[in-house]
Amino acid sequence: MVLAITSLLSAEARAGNKEFLSIMVNRKEIAERTGVSMTVISHVLNNTPGARVKNETREKVLRVARELGYVTNALGKALIENKIHHVALAINCCDSDDDQTCKRIIAGVTAAAAEQDYHVLLCPLKSRMDDNLASDLAELVQSRRVDGLILNKEDVLTAEVAKLAAMELPLVLINNHFTLPIDQGHMLDSFCPDLFGGTRIATNLLISRGHRRIALFRSENGVFAKENHRGSDQRRESGYREALNAADIPIDRDLIAVGDFSRTEDIEQAAGILSQLPQPPTAVIAATDAIALKALHFLRRFQVKLAPDAVVGGGDLFFRRYLEQPFHSLVLPWERMGRMAFEQIKKNIDHNADSPGTMTVLPVTLADFSFKELPRI
């Protein structure tokens, strides 16, 4: 049931309105009204550096342009300059709707773009569906709708990225490092959070609180994990191991839960297994606050109770502060990565001589959060 109310206003009453298209002004009109040529008008409106225009003429043009409400047609301009000042941001917004990653990356990219008079075209991606990813995205550039691509997809097939890379179009990756085998040496600009360092920090925190049985919820991305040895969850596990090793705590494989934790069932199952261990964990590290919350929930149901500060999630989602059992979280620098990704693509667009390609790893920190603020009840 949808309630719709239609305005009763008669067609005649609105008849005087011109269509918006018909009131759109072009430079020919300015030329006619000012008696100035297109060339000069162009110089005035673009403030062409090094073009001398008599002050009187300039002001006349500007005045008429303002009077007519003239706005430059970006398409005409783009056609000749071969730059429309748009970039595409390809990102998955729909799935795993329980975090803020996508919003924060979008915020970073659009903010940086706005500062340089760029606009952002949004291409929603489906999780783990790469059918025509490369060609769909390439087409956006080839049709000149955008000048370059920012691709945020962790679990993209290497072959698809390779296709894009081969096209030599302005491209920047987020959450995905792309490197061809060392002897071919091609590298794409990319930005990733330092999940190794972040997880080490998280693990160290828990160790410093006296925990020795720390469970790690670590995703397994199937085919993607197999072909990419630098997969994000591998990096997480390395950080975890590094911290335990440094503290001389033996690694117990049973504490490392592996599954597709975008599926709640997998979290429940992992929690069940952990709870059955002879010595269940006393602390938990999870990739996201969503996984942490669910893990905590299911562990509770399986009678495993953790201290409120014995959990570290990721993403610093607001809700973790207002739980009866609040927990720690890693701050992932999504906005900053978005900003940097735009700034890099802008460079690639401007000097389209291809640069060497840089892979950038950004620091992950522990969210500050005092548990004293929130006494347990």
Place this chain on the structure above:
Amino acid sequence: MVLAITSLLSAEARAGNKEFLSIMVNRKEIAERTGVSMTVISHVLNNTPGARVKNETREKVLRVARELGYVTNALGKALIENKIHHVALAINCCDSDDDQTCKRIIAGVTAAAAEQDYHVLLCPLKSRMDDNLASDLAELVQSRRVDGLILNKEDVLTAEVAKLAAMELPLVLINNHFTLPIDQGHMLDSFCPDLFGGTRIATNLLISRGHRRIALFRSENGVFAKENHRGSDQRRESGYREALNAADIPIDRDLIAVGDFSRTEDIEQAAGILSQLPQPPTAVIAATDAIALKALHFLRRFQVKLAPDAVVGGGDLFFRRYLEQPFHSLVLPWERMGRMAFEQIKKNIDHNADSPGTMTVLPVTLADFSFKELPRI
């Protein structure tokens, strides 16, 4: 600290690569290789209805186009058709980062747009800052970067929307009904959730569980609330009152908490006041799950304990199911609204004769969620 690794690959090794721009093919090239005129090529590539092209010619053109990897330049086409097949979605993504509204609207709009070969330009809005909103958005259309505008902003100044409306450009509103005074009769296409009905449902649910002291957290939007009598929180309060009246429960103004609940402090303060009442509430209704969670948190600190099913939030955020004290939530039809908004703007763009304008109210439902699944611990 940012760790950056630059590829060691020498410039020479990559020297053979052509710039992507130089490999871009145009129709002149197809014409040369096939010996066919631009006209025919155009007919073939566009499948112009009612154009007869010899099959042999058609296949030759298609083959060469494919061989060359030809992609139509959308700018050239748009310049002449005066349609670029882009729409702008103006929406606030950054602030109040604790809900999914923005993501879900984006998902709806982009999905519907993709079905009709449209692309979406994202314009991030700042909360309550309307400086040049109308002229900034209008400029997107006037510069022909987009064919129309979808504006999602609840607390926009009426004057700014009126400016946009006056320009008669393709425009659709989400979360904002715009109506000029009845004698002027102008109405814009708009889509809103039925917050009146939704809140009535929520209130009825709590009444049916035996609650008679139901607190309502209802936002006050300052200047916007004053100038707009149909503000969303007014509609919420009406639904609440309607349900109580129908059940013959007297309305106690003390139970209606008013504040700017995007600020956590306001929630804390409201919870404090509610807890001091001679008869504190036994149930709570809040606009969003985020507010509900925080309200619950602070009420708990003020020693007010509610039953797990005595709270109704909004937005059906995942976390509410995994709390020690899970709660109900209203499902707001954001994707659907996004879809409908796109479909409407598409119509407005195509038949740009202006239509009467329709305001559409979409049903809000109670999220299904069985508390039996989750025994209290």
Place this chain on the structure above:
DNA sequence: TTGTAAGCGTTATCAA
């Protein structure tokens, strides 16, 4: 069935 040519709104080259 195919081709010629004008035009969409801009910038750029070159001359005046």
Place this chain on the structure above:
DNA sequence: TTGATAACGCTTACAA
């Protein structure tokens, strides 16, 4: 300091 004129890549009368 200004102005013709030719691009840019495409569509579309109109002609052949």
